[in-house]
Amino acid sequence: MRRRVLSILPVLLALVLGLSACAPASAPASAPQGAAPEAAKAEQGAEPAAEMGELVPQIVVLSNVQAADPIEFESTRLVVENMKQLGLDVEHRAMPWEQQADLVWYNRTEWQMTAWRMVGRPERLDPDEFVVNLFHSSTAEKGYNFVGFQNDRYDQVSLAQRATTDREERRQLIWEAQEIIANEVPYAFVAYPQLPFAYRSDVWKPDTIVDAKGIGIKNFWTFVQAEPVGDQADFILNTGDVVQAINPLFISGAADSWITELIWDRLMRVGPDGLPQPWAAESVEWEDNTNVLVTLREGMKWHDGRPVTVEDVIFSFQAPATDEAPMYKPFVSKIAGIEKVDERTVRFTLSEPWAAFEVASLAKINLIPKHIWEPILADLATKEENAESYQEETPIGSGPFRFVAFKPSEEVILEANPEHFAAPKASRWILRIIPNVESALGQLRNGEINFLSEWEGDPTVLQGVADADPSIELVATTEVGFRFFAMNNRVAPFDDTAFRQAVAYVVPKQAIVQNIFKGFAVPADSHVSVALEFWHHPDLPQYDFSLEKAREVLAQAGYTWDEEGRLRYPAGR
């Protein structure tokens, strides 16, 4: 019941805010509508009423609940306290993620400010997704631009970088995009978390563990290249998530994606350096801005023994274009045509120039066997369900690992495919579902697992364990993802850049990194992570924590404080 009431509050709030925003400049001159008696009292003070703006309304800051995301919750608590120092009436409202998401994504005018996080994914190693999706005006209505950021120059720049195939030119554009964001402050950035991973160096040779930029040592390359020290050759890692599905046409849970990557090959792979490199393709050749010639490796075989053919490749890119794999559809939407050139070569024709084609399409689409999926898709076309609901009994791909067993909520077992061109050194790859991180750590210590691929817990605990046990190696990697406070640019007072800048100044990034992240994070200043060294703008305004600076920015923009210390809008607003 209370929940209903709660959800009405923001509506009312938005209504009031909306009205006051719509109200013409004459608003202050007219009787102070809805003004509290205190405001009237203040007007009787020494200063003439006309010179004082209206009271800045109450602000509600959303966050996840403490139990589910203590980092977010605690950071929010700190920021809220600091915002109060600015003379604001601020309330911290924690709610389960589902409710928070419901409000932020689906009720875009009904919230003001929220703590949020963007997670790192392999495809995000190219800045394109964040640069375009997060702030382009076209995604403001329904897409990722939930803060409703509107900037014409940004729209131009972000799309231009997408169309450019020249790396240096693209870098300049991406830097400009970062500058715009840093100045306009739609987000108040907090930190790029560092992901701690650990493995047993008495099982895996340290020099065969690959640290990928922005992703960490838990990556495809490690899985394929890790070399056992002794007889134990099973690569055993943990996940706290359950495995949802093993399906090449369904982007499901985070844990699932690691499995799909290993079972199914792709034409290209994002390398440890973050750049795409040919994989199942022997070569990828840009004939011009819209035509790409891809040559398939020789001698590849599906796990059922049949050869991988050019027809399979074409099928793999055509299948997602139907409605049967909605999640993969965006990755092939700009492909106008695929043409078989010879038994090993295909030509992709794009509908428009697309710089991210390699990363977002060639390195994204799983190669699937036509002889298996064609009848399945034909059957599904007649049904309500699509390919996402289809679980093969034994998934067949051509990748470096073959499927052995899937015990939902227990484990997934894959075995090495010795016939693969990049045959793994490990003999099996076993993903254990261990809901409690502490159990996972215990199992790493006694060798039940030998690769800690997820650590939701306190990184200092892991550090302590690694320090005490010489055969446990800890590797922390700065993420592509980041944490931030999103400010709804559509609603007051966050519709004012100066106000947003002031908020950015009261986010104590250093303290949060030190106390809440326990040092396992880097203060953030951009939506392009420092992990992406090449793309990250090295010289952005930092908004280091300073209440004075925040007040100064507000004062310069014409904000005032009444004698009770409450923040008021600039006169005339």
Add this chain to the structure above:
Amino acid sequence: MSVQSASLTPAAQEPRPVSGLAQFVQMNLEVFRRDRMALVGACIYLFFVLVALLAPWIAPYSPLEVIQENGIWLANEPPSPRFYLGTTNLGRDIFSQLVYGSRTALLVGFSAAVAVALIGTVVGLVAGYYGGWVDTLLMRLADIAFGVPFLPLVIVLVALLEPSIWNIVLAMALLLWRDTGRVIRSQVLTVKERAFVAAARISGAGDLRILFLHIAPSILPLSFLYGSLAIGWAILTEASVSFLGFGDPDVVSWGFMLQDAFVSQAMSRGAYYWIVPPGLCIMLSVMAGFFIGRGYEEILFPRLRRS
């Protein structure tokens, strides 16, 4: 956690009858006078009630306050004169949380006990006294309640409504009246055949008067028995629900503390000072309920009595 185990009494035994208010009061006093365990139980509750009432004076800090010194959080501090039980991984005083946790435990425990005992007693009285279709209906309802898994229901309710201790109490009230209701009904069935009830009826007393003045006093000890057991169930349930992460995030309870410790690797840190005290408090308070329950049981079912 099975709920049916609330009663340790063989169903076949017929409880000792009690009639009249004076005898009723005397019996309640007798419970604590005669049974040392019941007295211990009462003392434990008394202790926790005092702690809960005096929490702001006993606890050195506010339970969720992050304690800092020069901008550094005092996290993972071991027990010391400043922090009797150390601090959490986010720099909160564990002792203060423990003290405030007693408030939640008692609030949940007593309100659930009252709800369960009240509903169960009224259902049992009405079903047993009126019989007929009322009885059939209520007892079918009890059968249904017996078919609903308790903890899963609490989890679902709390997740669907909102994570609040009142929803835990609600879930308990929805289900746990079943044991109380059944036992009290059968007791009413025997009591209502007794001479004094017939006498009251002949002297022209109305149904309500008979029910509440003549029958109710003799079954109230049974309500108390089930009520005191319900206190324990409620505290345990709240702790379990909190532990599974469905608890009210704004309410510090012992279950919340254990959940916090569990997800903050207190075990790996060897932070026994964080893990052990909340569990002990839960255990003590639940045990106190059992002790008092046993006291009533031994008075009600004298054959079990020990010297």
Add this chain to the structure above:
Amino acid sequence: MAILEIRDLVVAYRTQRGVVHAVDGVSLDVAPAQHLGVIGESGCGKTTLLRAMVRVLPRNASVPRGTIRFKGRDLLALSDREIRALRWREIATIPQASMDSLNPVYRVGAQLVEVLTVRGGLDRGAARRRAVELFQMVGLESQALDRYPHEFSGGMKQRAVIAMALALGPSLLLADEPVTALDVIVQHQILEVFKRLEQELDLTVILVTHDISVVAQVCDSVAVMYAGRVVEQAGTQPFFRTPYHPYSLGLQNAFPNLAQPRAELIAIEGYPPDLVTPPPGCRFAPRCPFAVDLCHTQDPALGAVGPGHQAACHRTQEMEALRAQAADPETWLQVSGMEAPLRPPASPHVQEDPVP
């Protein structure tokens, strides 16, 4: 030579109110093949006496004094194992409330077979055959062996218990109120069985009852107990013809006697005394219509009043006259001592209070 000699036996119960001497200085001799009836109101210590003989006493009971010699062995000095070995093989007991003495969850036959195999050492086949025999002996059909106790009538259960008691051919049979809970016709049938078996098997029997008509039917001698003491002991004939204790007179008045049917039954006023604080002098004095001052101060000893006839009363000399008075109901209404308790004292068994 007596098969059983009891000398100065005292059995005490510890209760919350104090120590109760339920049996207080009893001496008895039982000869082989003797059928002794022990009579008295409930609470007089009959059952305790019986249970003491096989040492199956409640946990709060103790035997501070006395001896029980059975075939020359002192039962009270035997180890637990020895006395257990003796039970049922030598001394079988038909307990009070033998209605409930069968385990409800086992078939009756199985219980009979159990005692035959476990205590009698027979193999299952032999035990089964013997069980059929025993059932025939007590007048039960062999099919009844496969039924559960709750499918039996009261009389059948009693017969079954008798069959069990006879299973191992004991030399002494203790029977505690064997027919009390049965209706008159069944009582009669059971007693017939009893009489027949006593003769056929040459048993020594001690039968405890409050119903003197039962004694008249099946016993050849009688002991009367009052408040933990034996107050009169005699052969059945002399006892009914010339009782020497006023309590015996009262008992005879209070029960219909098959031998001497009477129109009117006269009850003894009051109840047996509270044995935590027994009255000084003769324990029956408070209820005795013939009590004199002496009776209230001095405890009479058991003394011979005839051949094989003993009684404990100060006025045995005048008994002829007193018997005549006793026949008049008015006599019993003028009880001299008024200290007789208004409520029956709680039985020590109900008060049982396990003390470590």
Add this chain to the structure above:
Amino acid sequence: MQRSVVVYLVGRIAQSLLVLWVVVTFLFFLFRLAPGNPLVAYIDPTFTEEQQQALMRQFGLDKPLSVQYLVYLGNLVQGELGDSFFYRSPVIELVMEVLPNTLYLTFTSLLVAYGVGVVGGILLAWRRGSRLEQMGVTFTLMTRSAPEFWVGMILLTVFAFNLGWFPSSGATSPGTLYASEWDKLTSWDFWRHMVLPATTLALYLHGLPLLLMRSNMLEVLDEDYITMGRFMGYSELRLMVRHAARNALLPVITAMALGVGYSVGGNVVVENVFGWPGLGRMLVRAVAASDYPLAQGAFFLIAVVMVTMNLIADVLYGVLDPRIGAGQQAQH
């Protein structure tokens, strides 16, 4: 008599079905009437309106509530529980996959608990009034009062993390494949994983049978047939075990049948502490992930086990106690 047994059984089963129907209905509307779109957690914001609609259609959420309800009931009768939002696969397959694990854990811990409880109860009753009894009862009340997850945490810390005797999570060692359920049940590895969770549960569960057994024994020991047994010269052991315990056991066995039902629901916490791949963990996850069909399915299955066990308990009582004839049951 035979006839009345049949009538009784049919009536009792019908009653169980009625209970299940009410539970299912209650659950259905509880989930559907919860505020917000049930699929909110599963609709990616980038989905087009059409894609969202397609998803709603796929899960049958586009139809009116009453139709949804009838469809749900219809499916239920055929053993279908709908599709999981999260796994996109049939709920029935998912829950049936983990049900055995929950049942193994439940039965193991119950057998241990009832074994210990019954023997302990006999012992305490036999030694009534002694210090042993005092201590035994206090210890049992303590374990009954301690939250299971806390006991589990302590066992984990000591036996898994510090001593390393037992694994801390899961039901099998990594990469273990069993040819059949039988292979799994006869493997040492499986039981090694079972030790800690089963001990935790058994520590909690043994209290009920122990206290019940003790009080039943105290009752039975006062019965005349026990005294009769003494007269008959049976040994104390025989009397305790064959005569008293056999009778005192009846309510305990019934309680155990009920206990299966209650534990299947109550295992939730322990399964989560020990990462046991069972129904309880699945339920908690499903609820947390707003996977309503799965949560409903898991809940339903738990309710089925409970109701079935209640039924079995009732019938068992009649079967085991010769005193309770079918006629009496029919009246009940």
